[in-house]
Amino acid sequence: MSVTRFGISLESPLLKRFDRLINKKGYASRSEAIRDLIRDSLVTEEWKSDNTETVGTITLVYSHDTRELNDNLNDIQHHYHQLVISTTHIHLDGHNCLEVIIVKGKSEDIKAVADRLIGIKGVKHGKLTATTTGKRLK
């Protein structure tokens, strides 16, 4: 694949902090680290256009002691079963559950199911992580 080389200018103290960060993160070069930042910004953009097919994960932490919470979570996921690829459930301890739901579809639909799941009474923490189908990233 063809590669383009170009120059950028950065304030020296910012560059020093960035160099420390990429060193700590183990990147081989500034180019690689900046490439990752650029890809991330493109993924975020992909999510703003509601009709692109994209991929995300919905992370939920809740206590299974709240009755009917499991039924509610499962009902909503089945309602959207064409979006949900798979759900991984970890029994964190005798009470707390972690559920990671992998979804694929239009970003507006993904956001809708995430909002409904995160909003259920009894969910302690919920987060939608936007990622990508990878098709448009080289």
Add this chain to the structure above:
Amino acid sequence: MSVTRFGISLESPLLKRFDRLINKKGYASRSEAIRDLIRDSLVTEEWKSDNTETVGTITLVYSHDTRELNDNLNDIQHHYHQLVISTTHIHLDGHNCLEVIIVKGKSEDIKAVADRLIGIKGVKHGKLTATTTGKRLK
């Protein structure tokens, strides 16, 4: 303030998409756009490191066509196998993979394994999502 100029290399299709994005966002130059991405990454890094046990997910998208990428991902995960609870792998299409790794441990250790995995050459997009064991949330 002193400014440093340096060169970076990017795959041409990625650079084209980035140029369209920064044009749309109204940046005056690539340097300005990249400066903002770098500042953001430094803020995220400031997420304070501590010794509390916590839970997170690491989301990776990559093409399985890059040879040895799978071995590298698996080697690193095994190196940290006491942190990794389970990994879910979705074959998005004939080429692209989504891997969602559920980790539990000290936040600084979780960040270390996330940085190593996301930094592997061939990973198109990677993200650490911090959540919680639920123990201290009522």
Add this chain to the structure above:
Amino acid sequence: MSVTRFGISLESPLLKRFDRLINKKGYASRSEAIRDLIRDSLVTEEWKSDNTETVGTITLVYSHDTRELNDNLNDIQHHYHQLVISTTHIHLDGHNCLEVIIVKGKSEDIKAVADRLIGIKGVKHGKLTATTTGKRLK
């Protein structure tokens, strides 16, 4: 690793059928195919001794329309949460769920949790698959 070579005798028609089977399954040699059969018999044996640590999967198919079934499944899994590593849930359609529970522990405990889960009213099909930690198989 040292390898031992030895001879075995088989009725010719049986050997012919076996050769067709291993050819169909894509094995490179009779040795490889027989090695797999031997390993499987050792895994089965590992499971008969109740105190060895071992690994298994419990596969359940049920309809999420049965109320409280999800709560019951989750309660039992939490009760045994030290055995359960992770659970993957697939929404097969608007009604049917597949749940695959990965367990690690003494075989008698694994059998106990499998029996309780498979026995829940509303579970259409359940199966315990015995595998191994891999430690004693070279």
Add this chain to the structure above:
Amino acid sequence: MSVTRFGISLESPLLKRFDRLINKKGYASRSEAIRDLIRDSLVTEEWKSDNTETVGTITLVYSHDTRELNDNLNDIQHHYHQLVISTTHIHLDGHNCLEVIIVKGKSEDIKAVADRLIGIKGVKHGKLTATTTGKRLK
């Protein structure tokens, strides 16, 4: 009935454990024990192949130290990505991996991918568990 004699090669520690097992089970010879394993495998194969859509799990245990094993497993799964819903990977210890692959499709296709995965050199133990879409079970 005519009998054929042929040689096979086995790793010595595996052969030692097998010898202990067949001794415990009271077999007169290795040939007799292996003959029984082969008959069993032929019976399992007779599971009649049809065109109904069904669901199964493929359970694999392997050591990630075998180079390229991960790439091979991933390549085959991508080749059949329309059958594979999701794969859960557990890092059992520093070396051993458990992979549970959830598949949905025609039973003959499921058997084909299971055979290819289980037959890969380096897989210590593999098993196909047949279950159901639940649709025809009330």
